[in-house]
Amino acid sequence: MGNILGDGLPGAAEHVAADLLPLVNRLARCGARVEEALAHLRDIQMLEWQSPAGRAYRDTVGRQGAALRQAVDALEVARAAVARHAADSVAAAASAGRMP
Secondary structure (H helix, E strand, O other), X not given: OOOOOOOOOOOHHHHHHHHHHHHHHHHHHHHHHHHHHHHHHHHHHHOOOOOHHHHHHHHHHHHHHXXXXXXXXXXXXXXXXXXXXXXXXXXXXXXXXXOO
């Protein structure tokens, strides 16, 4: 499967890779922000909740934390896939002799 964004055009693969690198960085920053949110949720869960409502709140926070953990994992998979695609684009261009 080729690069549909400019297959065969000189410099197209490098251009695609250059466009993807900011996305890789953005995905990494987003993952870091979600990790920060998870840390705050863990702090909330560590509080002593005496009332039934407080315990229910802590349980809800725990479920939200689990969902955020899945989101962090998905962001990391996406970041790795985009980074791999960018690297593959550059490697394909290099092997085709289009890069110095």
